[in-house]
Amino acid sequence: MIDQPQNDQFRPRGSVDASSALLPYRGPWSPRLAAHLLRRAGFGGSPAEIGAAASAGMNAAVDGLLDPRPDTLPSSPQGDLTYLPMAPPEQRRDAYLRAVSWWLDRMLQTPNPLIERMTYFWHNHFTSGVQGGITPAMMVVQNRLFRANALGNYAYLTHQVARDPAMLLYLNGNQNRSQHPNENFARELMELFSMGVGNYTEQDVRESARAFTGWIVPRDGASSSFVARFHDAGSKTFLGHTGAFAGDDVIDVIMGQPATAQFMARKFLRNFVYDDPEQELVDATAGRFADAKYDVAALLDTLLRSNVFYSDRAYRSIVKSPVDLVVGALRTIGVTTSTPRVIGAMNGMDQVLMRPPNVAGWPGGSQWLNQGTILARLNFLNQLVSFRAASPVTQMQAMPGMAGPLAWIAGVSQTDASAVAARVLDLTVQSDVTDEQRQSIVGFLTTDGVGNPVELNGENIDEKVRGAMSLAMALPAYQLE
Amino acid sequence: MSSRRQFIVQGIGAFGGALAVDSIFARAARAASQVTKAGAVANRCLVVVNLQGGNDGLNTIVPHGDPAYYNVRPTINVAQSDVLAIDSSIGMNPKLASLKALYDRQRVAVLQGVHYPNYVLSHFRGTEIWQTAAPESYDTTGWAGRYLDKAGLPADNLFKGVAIGPLLPKMLVADKTDVPAIGDLRGFRFNGRADEQAQADRILMGDGDRYPFDSPYLQLVQEVERDARAASSKLPHLVAGYKPAVAYPKTPFAQGLNLVSAIINSDLGTKVFYVSIGSFDTHAAQRPRQDALLEQFGDGLKAFYDDLAAHNADDRVLTMTFSEFGRRVEENANRGTDHGTAAPMFVVGGGVKGGVYGDHPSLTDLDYGNLKWHTDFRSVYATVLEGWLDVPASMVLGDSFTSLNFI
Numbered sequence: 001m002i003d004q005p006q007n008d009q010f011r012p013r014g015s016v017d018a019s020s021a022l023l024p025y026r027g028p029w030s031p032r033l034a035a036h037l038l039r040r041a042g043f044g045g046s047p048a049e050i051g052a053a054a055s056a057g058m059n060a061a062v063d064g065l066l067d068p069r070p071d072t073l074p075s076s077p078q079g080d081l082t083y084l085p086m087a088p089p090e091q092r093r094d095a096y097l098r099a100v101s102w103w104l105d106r107m108l109q110t111p112n113p114l115i116e117r118m119t120y121f122w123h124n125h126f127t128s129g130v131q132g133g134i135t136p137a138m139m140v141v142q143n144r145l146f147r148a149n150a151l152g153n154y155a156y157l158t159h160q161v162a163r164d165p166a167m168l169l170y171l172n173g174n175q176n177r178s179q180h181p182n183e184n185f186a187r188e189l190m191e192l193f194s195m196g197v198g199n200y201t202e203q204d205v206r207e208s209a210r211a212f213t214g215w216i217v218p219r220d221g222a223s224s225s226f227v228a229r230f231h232d233a234g235s236k237t238f239l240g241h242t243g244a245f246a247g248d249d250v251i252d253v254i255m256g257q258p259a260t261a262q263f264m265a266r267k268f269l270r271n272f273v274y275d276d277p278e279q280e281l282v283d284a285t286a287g288r289f290a291d292a293k294y295d296v297a298a299l300l301d302t303l304l305r306s307n308v309f310y311s312d313r314a315y316r317s318i319v320k321s322p323v324d325l326v327v328g329a330l331r332t333i334g335v336t337t338s339t340p341r342v343i344g345a346m347n348g349m350d351q352v353l354m355r356p357p358n359v360a361g362w363p364g365g366s367q368w369l370n371q372g373t374i375l376a377r378l379n380f381l382n383q384l385v386s387f388r389a390a391s392p393v394t395q396m397q398a399m400p401g402m403a404g405p406l407a408w409i410a411g412v413s414q415t416d417a418s419a420v421a422a423r424v425l426d427l428t429v430q431s432d433v434t435d436e437q438r439q440s441i442v443g444f445l446t447t448d449g450v451g452n453p454v455e456l457n458g459e460n461i462d463e464k465v466r467g468a469m470s471l472a473m474a475l476p477a478y479q480l481e
Numbered sequence: 482m483s484s485r486r487q488f489i490v491q492g493i494g495a496f497g498g499a500l501a502v503d504s505i506f507a508r509a510a511r512a513a514s515q516v517t518k519a520g521a522v523a524n525r526c527l528v529v530v531n532l533q534g535g536n537d538g539l540n541t542i543v544p545h546g547d548p549a550y551y552n553v554r555p556t557i558n559v560a561q562s563d564v565l566a567i568d569s570s571i572g573m574n575p576k577l578a579s580l581k582a583l584y585d586r587q588r589v590a591v592l593q594g595v596h597y598p599n600y601v602l603s604h605f606r607g608t609e610i611w612q613t614a615a616p617e618s619y620d621t622t623g624w625a626g627r628y629l630d631k632a633g634l635p636a637d638n639l640f641k642g643v644a645i646g647p648l649l650p651k652m653l654v655a656d657k658t659d660v661p662a663i664g665d666l667r668g669f670r671f672n673g674r675a676d677e678q679a680q681a682d683r684i685l686m687g688d689g690d691r692y693p694f695d696s697p698y699l700q701l702v703q704e705v706e707r708d709a710r711a712a713s714s715k716l717p718h719l720v721a722g723y724k725p726a727v728a729y730p731k732t733p734f735a736q737g738l739n740l741v742s743a744i745i746n747s748d749l750g751t752k753v754f755y756v757s758i759g760s761f762d763t764h765a766a767q768r769p770r771q772d773a774l775l776e777q778f779g780d781g782l783k784a785f786y787d788d789l790a791a792h793n794a795d796d797r798v799l800t801m802t803f804s805e806f807g808r809r810v811e812e813n814a815n816r817g818t819d820h821g822t823a824a825p826m827f828v829v830g831g832g833v834k835g836g837v838y839g840d841h842p843s844l845t846d847l848d849y850g851n852l853k854w855h856t857d858f859r860s861v862y863a864t865v866l867e868g869w870l871d872v873p874a875s876m877v878l879g880d881s882f883t884s885l886n887f888i
Contacts, residue, residue, distance in 0.1 A: 363621055477692070
């Protein structure tokens with residue numbers, strides 16, 4: 001094992017000490033842990049960003065993530081992303097691609113990676129997707145809501161989501177009328193967005209659905225409005241509270257339930273720390289979140305500085321989602337703008353941004369890994385680093401900002417295979433490799449396709465570095481964050 | 482997390498040897514299968530066809546004897562004179578002539594009025610429900626994946642299930658089985674030049690104990706990467722001996738069935754295949770679009786079974802269709818139909834007892850404009866699991882469902 005902090009280290013393999021798990025980490029700081037922080041709290045750091053975070057120290061690096069800098073990136077995609085119900089597929093596809101490209105470009109260029117990370121978190125929590133009457137324009141409206149509240153207050157955001165146009169269509173809120181209540185949103189609000197199953201009854205679902213009646217989405221889909229005559233103004237009894245509740249009152253009741261802080265604490269831990277957190281750790285985290293009155297920045301401040309976040313158990317314990325993998329790879333090699341091909345490649349990895357598979361979102365973990373998606377992942381990475389403008393075989397388009405192989409190994413002797421291998425492994429997996437794997441990369445750099453020795457030189461260095469990068473990105477460690 | 486598959490795949494270092502062994506094995510298996518009675522359980526397989534997008538059942542199996550049909554479908558109906566009549570009340574869309582020919586040879590079961598309780602009208606959720614066989618929960622595995630995990634199949638077979646297409650459908654997602662998804666043979670490969678390929682396998686052979694970190698997913702990533710490398714490098718050689726006996730149509734669906742036939746006839750021990758055709762999401766201008774797709778479906782299936790028959794394999798291949806939903810009974814203002822509920826399923830080939838099962842749902846006794854279903858699709862799955870694949874259906878479906886008698 002690599003050098004390890006001897007004190008203040010949360011050791012989850014033994015008995016769980018939840019109190020020390022959330023205490024500030026005071027162990028050694030390294031580029032390896034800086035890269036870990038930037039993978040979890042953003043979409044991976046560029047080599048320069050990892051270096052800066054490593055020099056700054058843990059606390060300064062987390063301060064920087066939590067203290068947003070001015071953001072001059074476009075706040076919306078270019079052009080009109082609305083369309084009518086009978087719009088041709090090409091128009092729908094074009095609008096979809098522009099919306100997702102805009103978001104991916106934000107992930108690539110943002111000065112505030114934690115905000116983009118949390119925007120994605122909320123997208124996979126308060127799920128909606130492009131379908132039927134839900135246009136990319138509406139998903140962008142929702143995306144901006146998530147970004148504006150990325151580090152804000154979870155309770156406040158829940159109130160806003162309940163009247164978000166895309167959400168009203170996705171979970172049939174716009175069809176929820178006093179005469180014909182539709183329970184879809186009320187049920188998922190409790191099951192997936194706040195408390196989890198087992199903390200409410202079917203009667204609570206029916207009563208709260210009545211409270212949410214009256215919201216409609218006008219034809220333009222740009223906003224929502226409340227129509228009093230569609231609202232059921234009668235008395236409702238919900239989780240033991242009785243009154244002439246509206247939807248906002250129901251959300252207030254939900255926010256007072258201990259189950260809500262528990263459910264959200266588990267979700268934050270699964271996304272930021274590891275995906276099977278102990279109940280004691282969930283309890284401690286839920287306590288912090290409730291004490292902070294659902295302030296997300298305060299919770300992340302605790303988690304991102306915690307012993308458990310930097311523990312062995314957390315390190316590379318999460319499977320990279322396609323968006324993590326793709327945006328992370330692009331950032332590593334210096335690409336700043338996405339292309340439709342990138343979005344297509346993510347489809348092949350089974351993630352269609354702004355179109356999750358169902359209201360439960362992407363389950364993550366082992367669900368990302370099968371032969372088809374692995375093939376898509378490794379082939380995308382290979383194409384990415386192999387790309388040459390003159391190459392007729394590649395399907396990649398020109399990638400703005402992509403630094404070439406010589407930039408990836410800047411400062412390293414081009415004839416020293418061990419040094420080149422070390423740089424490539426450092427860039428891609430922070431040297432999280434076995435000796436055999438390292439030897440394989442060296443072997444690749446010093447042999448040809450049939451095993452004859454070759455020497456690295458100005459003739460072959462470009463090809464060999466590209467190949468070594470592609471192999472390093474095929475390492476199992478590269479699929480984990 | 483689940484630990485998926487525990488076995489060692491031969492590396493590329495032994496590729497030449499592995500290839501020779503595989504070829505000999507495949508030939509031996511083929512010879513063995515020829516002396517086994519066709520249709521014996523061990524040799525049977527299932528092909529599941531997804532009519533993706535929501536196929537309109539009313540214009541597939543047309544209730545031409547019911548005047549109500551012509552009332553609710555004034556512009557997009559199939560004229561009575563065009564219907565390929567099964568009897569005086571129902572018949573097939575004329576573009577299903579190939580399927581009708583199979584039907585007339587008792588090779589097709591038409592199951593009417595199939596769906597599930599508390600229907601949803603979403604493509605995504607609807608598809609997931611049919612593929613997980615779990616209308617009331619968000620399951621992480623598919624029904625066929627659970628079958629592959631639990632049926633006691635040889636653990637070291639890389640091809641227990643095969644999905645045709647670039648993405649693994651939910652139906653074949655399993656806890657312990659990695660099912661390859663193959664768009665086409667040429668695309669099912671890892672990119673990379675020869676020198677990259679030569680090292681790639683060594684790269685994946687890292688000893689888990691020697692990593693400078695531990696991760697609950699490390700083993701899984703390695704296994705899936707190795708499986709994918711092994712399957713993609715071996716498959717083209719394993720099926721190289723197959724020659725189609727018919728000219729398959731040049732449609733993606735028929736080409737997919739051609740690959741299925743190649744794998745079946747190479748005796749790789751594959752038990753479940755997935756193929757899809759679509760999109761049947763005909764909100765506007767339905768007739769030309771759906772007719773063209775139904776023709777591709779029927780013609781592709783006929784070529785497939787003709788080819789299988791020529792290879793003496795048609796009796797051991799059962800094909801079952803599904804679609805996430807049928808469509809609204811009444812046509813819309815755009816000469817199309819919106820999302821609906823019950824629709825017919827087809828079960829073809831194998832040991833099927835040809836004929837029509839279940840009544841056509843009423844066109845006047847409706848559920849908010851949608852057909853009322855009478856047969857739960859899990860009963861159909863249960864019949865296939867028990868009657869064809871010879872496993873207890875409850876092992877896969879959780880609950881028990883009434884078996885039907887079409888096998």
